[in-house]
Amino acid sequence: MDKDRKPPEDPFTFAGGDIEALSRNIARAIEEGGKAMAAYLRPREDGRVKTGLTDEIADAVKTFGHLAEYWMKDPQRAVEAQSRLASGFMELWASSLKRMAGEPAAPAAAPDPRDPRFKAPEWSENQFFDVIKQAYLITTRWADKLVKDAEGLEPHMKHKADFYVRQLSAALSPSNFIATNPELIRQTLAENGENLVRGLHMLAEDIAAGQGDLKLRQSDASKFEVGVNLALTPGKVVFRNQTMELLQYAPATETVYQRPLLICPPWINKFYILDLNPEKSFIRWCVEQGLTVFVISWVNPGPEQRRKGFAEYMREGPLAALDEIRKITGETDVSAIGYCVGGTLLSVTLGWMAAQGDRRIASATLFATQVDFTHAGDLKVFVDEEQIQAVERKMAEHGYLAGSKMAAAFNMLRSQDLIWPYVVNNYVRGKQPFPFDLLYWNSDSTRMPEANHSFYLRYCYLENRLSRGRMEIDGAPVDLKKVTIPIYNLATREDHIAPPKSVFVGSAAFGGPVRYVLTGSGHIAGVINPPAKGKYQYWLGGPPEGAYEDWLAGAQEHPGSWWPDWLAWLTAQAPERIAAAKRKPGGRRKPLGEAPGSYVKIKA
Template identity: 40%
Template structure:
């Protein structure tokens, strides 16, 4: 392919003609685009942005500040004007010297602007620097707003940052040198491929724009991910119960069950053999059961937290006890399933049920007094929008939750993938973690609102009590031996909030482990990787800050330390158990059938 005339950076005539031919292919794709948008499904608009009241309150507060302290506001504006005019003057001076080069750029590095042209080319350099000046001015203006309560201030910061990130010059073809260079190099084919990717994503999601992060054709459940051998030994309307094959001749008498979050699917704990927590646990000599939740649709609209407890937790515990012939089991709850495990433990205490011997919590919030980065999504206008949405649909669609989580890291999880896919025309990578991330689950209407209103907004479990199944459940009633693992940079379940919940539990035997990294990588951290370390401190009477300051840091995975804790609570060793029994014949091979159901759009 001839891309340029010899000895010149100017595209050849042939090159330009081929590019025109490629661009003509856009017409067919445009027709597909029009068609998919004409049949687009809708969602409640309140889920797209905050109510106008937030911005009105911010504007009122900013105006009040300007009247009370005009010098401060004028100082900010003059500083912004000065930076802008100076920036323009420097660019003009560089051009006046007769050299087509950008002025020196000593500013901080930003990986969005990695292309050398952002620093060397006057056009791109001017755009970049002015964008950064504008971004700083907006942040400073938001920071200066004082007459707002703390939650409103957090929301204002969040949404203003979203606006700034959305308007980055990298997000537009005409101001993205990587995309423009790729278009010239490929004679426009990258733009055609990018539009194909865009239309395909819209068609896959009924007109909703959900950026595809991974090559979905690269993975098969039970084929190259979720491959640990096991059998489905029980199934009801809420879940499949998987018992995994033993990998040791002897196992501990007390079995272990994992309750994964039903917002996502359980195989995050069984992606590849080398990082599979499921495989590792069985290799340590445990009889392991894992719950695989149903992916609900509109028929599950009236399913509530009580159904997840009765037909999920209690059903699993009952069947495990029957299969293994024991009276007590150890349990793990991950994220929302950990929150619910705490509810279950309170309910068991009130009922006098001692079926759970010990409990482990993975990144589980039980005290929602502080809402951290989720503050923007737990205000009434957003929750009201969700309530209207689920009343109409019968369930909360998975993509709405996925989009909410993604915008907490919008540059990494929205804009950068969109640039690569839609502007550069690249095929998404074959990355197992991102495949799992895109394979979400819906939430039933009733359950979603119980969780958002009662637990998240009103924090009833940690305060006056959460009404469920005729009981008022309280965090202080969680009194079994417990181990909580939280993640240092978790933006979904902040570790200090997890710690505060553990402090309020009534158990005398409490262990808290703080691992490095985030919500997923901090948990899926096998010893073989020798990657993220963890903190240990037995004194849980301290504040979170003092606890970490006084903690001992240990290199490597937390898994062995937790397993040593679990081993002490798992009884004697017995002959390994094969999955099921005469009353529980295998219904399917792991990973089961429920896990393959895709979320409704």
């Protein structure tokens, strides 16, 4: 070790600490912990929340049972697996003995250099914490290998086992607990336990807010309000029905493109991801480029919407919007954008319109959208007949799936980034999370209507009917091969919801020209990437044919945002412009209110 380097402070040192203050704060922390327990138990005692194992935990236990059965039914295979684990711990023991004797010793297991959990120097320089860290890495890597080597396990069961092992590994990390995290020990002693009081107070608040379940706070919600510092692009509500409000934005240029643009966002979250603030707003940028923008703002459904399925969302969403756009602008040709499940609905609508000979949508853009669900990623873990029936039973109670359930599922896809850092920061460090508009939006969840969500899970994820031409809407077949309009199909390279390979494969389902574009980052940041930021990159290649890996190997990388490329593609199809005065929101009819409207403000 460098002689001039100061050794790290012993996390157990309590010099200058106040024993009386620590004792008082431990007592206060116990009191706050009691409040958190009461907030958890109260809705279970009065029957608002059912007791017993949740369906998700039951499924995980069942999955681990299948994995254990695979290894235990062959004694030799079981012995080999146990020997691998024992060998890892023997290597750790030998390395530790050498280190205790003052001899150089290579670690038995080292973390990924990109792993932020073990950055503190004590994880390597303090032998106690180093052993804990290595024991954790040895065990979790062994468990991961158990899944990967279970060749005889049914593929869906193996996928679930891999997912649940990753969840368990993230949850059991020693970085999550005070007794095994040197940074948390140091902070707790330095603050005389005040951090625990604050943290358990927030825990009680968040369990109460979740009505007995933890509603994990990822941002300081007090700093944001839709229509005040979010969703600020000027516009009007020009139409409303039970399913959506249609917003039209005021022009910001002297002339505008004649062909209007309709955006169909997902209803799993709210539309203002496309209008977070003026610097990040895709909607505002489109308006500033001279586009006449209409956006669907979905209702946050209650029991009264329980019977509305994909057919109703199609008729009362994009089809109703097209009718209103024609009344307001007089235009019969419209360009359309669909984002995530909104893109899936738009694709279904295109197939249905093709069967009817309806050609009002002249081109379509899909943001991180799946129409083929073969490679749909970890969300498929939650989709099999047994789990769908469990979801349907939950939805039957109220007519919808609670928004918190979908939010939790999405967070689990990246639990090491979206769950455990916030658990530690909020409830152990006692720190209020930073005000971050994206994470505020992420927590502003929406409910899923019973019929709609059941249709989506069954016919898209489970049976993959759309890309196979076996879906029907309102009695009409939906054949995407009959959709021959130009399509701009955007995928994001790190997407954990709509993986880029899944989007690529879905491109072949359409019958017309598809421009497949791959952008850097993930499901949100890859899409919301204003040119002024100069961030990330995108890849362009030939037609999306053959294997995704081959397409990517031959694609050309371009720095910065994909937005200008999309605008050039869009406007080349319809370059005609008209006076902006002709695009007053609502036309000759009186608007129903100011954007962003009232539906977006309904809380789940």
